[in-house]
Amino acid sequence: MSAPLLDIRDLSIEAHKDGERLGIVERVSFSVATGEILGLVGESGSGKTVTCRALMRLLPTRSLRISGGKIEFAGRNLVTASEAEMRHIRGARIGMIFQNPASHLDPVMRIGRQIGESLVLHLQMSPREAKAQTIELLRQVGIPDPQRRADDFPHQFSGGMRQRAMIALALACSPELLIADEPTTALDVTVQAQILRLLVELRDKRGLSIILITHDLGVVAQTCDSVAVMYAGRICEKGPKRDVLAEPLHPYTSRLIACQPSASAEAGLLPSIPGQPPSPSAWPSGCRFHPRCERAIGLCRSSAPELVTVRSNHVAACHVTAPARLADEAA
Amino acid sequence: MDRFRFVLYRPLQLLPVLLGISIITFVLIRSIPGDPARLLLGTKSTPEAIARIRAQFGLDEPLWVQYLYFLKNLFNGEMGTSILYRIDVVRLIGERIGPTLSLVLGSVILAIAIAVPLATAAARNRGSLIDHTIRIISTAGLGFPAFWLGIMLIILFSVKFDMFPVSGYGDGFADRLHHMVLPCLTVALALSAVLTRNLRASMIAELSSDHATAARARGLPEGMVFWRHVLPNSLVPTINLLAVNIGWLIGGTVVVETVFSLPGMGQLLVRGIFTRDYMVVQGVAMAFACAAVLINFLADILTAAADPRVKI
16 A cells, blocks of 8 residues: 555644643644545544644644644655745645635636646746636536626625636646635535535545644535544544444544534524533543533542554544443443 | 726716815805905005905906806816916916926825835735834824924035025926925925825735635736736725825915915915905916816726726
8 A cells, every 4th residue: 555645643733822832733644645535533632633734734834833743744754844845845745725705715816816826836837828828727526607707806706606717716727635624614505515626626536635724523524534523632532434423432522423404404493512612721631521421530630641453443532332342342 | 888987977966066176165265364455555555446446357346146156267267366476367277277287196106106006015914114114114104294394304414415406496497306305305205195195005905815826726827817907906096095085285384385386276366365365366267176076087087997896
C-alpha cells in the first residue's frame, strides 16, 4: 500500500492568552488517501477548523501555534516547511473552501479576476490564458453563462453560485487536496445537495482528496468514505464511514447519531446531548466527554482513554465501550 | 441606468441647500452691528454721503425686499456688486478662486500621500514601535491648531532653511507651486492625521477579514494580499470620511490663507465680514456651499466606483 497523501501524526495546537497556554488541539492523528473523502465531525469549538487551518499553516501566529506533531503532505512535513514553501503549496497543491462564501470572496474584485489571480500566480499563465481557463473552470463547477458571469462581482451571485465560484477558485490550480470547511452550512438544502454532488463528482473525475469539515452526519453519510469524530480538541473515534455510522463505538458518536432528525421519526422534540461542550480553559479531567456521558465510570474521570483499534481501521477512545467490543470480537 | 439618473438628478438637491444657505448668510451678516456705508466712508462720513451709498446698494429698502433682490440676482447668475471693491462679486470670486482651489486640492492630495503610507506601515506592523510612533504623531497632528502650525512651518522652512517663500501666491505655475507647498502642508498635516487613524483602523479590520484569509489560503504572498485585496477594500470608508471633512477643510483654508497671505476666497470672506461687505460675504458663502455639496456628490460617485455593492 502506498503512503497516504496526507498524514497527520500527534498534532497539538496551543493557544497563548495572557501568558497562559491552553491546549486547543491535542495529539490529533488522521490520514487521507488519494481520492478519499474524509469527514471531520464535531461540535463548534471541537478544534476541527483549527486543525485544518494549521495544516495550511494559516493559524493567527499571535494567539495560536503548533506545539507538536507532524503534518506529512506528499512526503513533506508542513510543520517545518518555510513560509516560501507553504506559498507554493497553498492554493497550488491544497485548496480550501469556506463556510461563508459571501465573506470569503473579495467584494470589490470581479469573480473572474479573483480566479485568474491564482492562475497567473501559481501557473504563470498570461492574463489572456488565465481568462480562458477561468471561464472553463466556472463552466466545470456548473455556473451557467460563465463568459458573462466571470465579470460579475460576488454580490451579484446567489449563495449557491458563490460557493461554486469559491470551489472553482480553490481548484483553479488543480490541487491534490481540498479542505472544505462546512461548505454547505450557509446554504439551503437543495443547493447543499448540489454542492455535495459537485464535490463527489470532482473527486471521481480528478482523483481529488477532500477533508470535509461538518457537524452534519447526514452530509457525512452522503459523501464521505471515512470519518473522524472530534470532541474537545481530541479525536474520539475514526474509521470507515459505514462502520462508524452503523456501529459507533464512542458514546459521543452514538449520541450524535441519535440526534440526527429523520423523516420517519415521530413528531416531537429532537433528542439532544445534555450539557455544553467544554471550553479549552476548563477541559474536564480524564475523558473530556465524561461529564456529559451516561456510561461514564470512575476511571473516565481520572485518566484519558487512548485510541484503541477494535477492527481494521476503526479506532475509538473509550474506557467502557472499546474493551467491551474487543472482548466481543475475540469471542 | 440608475447611475445616469443619479448624475442627472443629484445636482438638483443643490437648490434647497442653496436656498437655506442664502437665508442664513443673508440674515447673519446683517445682524452684525455696523453699517457698511459708515465703515466705507470712515471719518469723512456725512449723513448725505451715507444715504447716497445706502441708496446705491439698495440698503435703504426693507430687509425682505433686499432678500428678494438678492434671490432675483442669483437666478440671473449675479451676486451684486462689492461695496468695498466696487466690482461685480462673481468677477471678484473668479479672481480669488485660484489660490483656494489649489490649496484645497493640494492639501487633499498631500494628505492622501502622507496618510496611505503611514496607515499601511502602522496597520501591517500593528502593536510595534512603528505603529505607536505613528499613532503619537497623528494624535499630535490633530491637536495642533492650523495658525500655529503654519507659523511654525514658516519659521522652520522659510526663515531658518530658506526653502520656501514666507507668503504670497507667486507668478507662473512653478513659482505658484513653490508658494503653495507650505500652506498645503499646513492643512494636509491635520487632515492626514484624521485619515491615517481611520485608514489604519479599516486596514486592520480588512487584514483579518475572511476574504484576506481566503486569499492567503490561495497562496498569495502577504504583500499581494495587502495591495490587491486589503487596500482597495479599506479605501471605501476613507473616501466618505474625506467628504465629511470637506466642510472643515474649507473652514481651514480661511485661517491658512490669512497666515500665508494668499489672495483666496477665505481671505475675501474675512475682509468682507470686517467691512460688512454684504454682497461679498453672501457670494463667498454661496460658493463654499456649492463646493461642499458638489464634493459630497463626487465622493458618492467615487464610493460607487470603489465598491460595486454601493447603490447610488
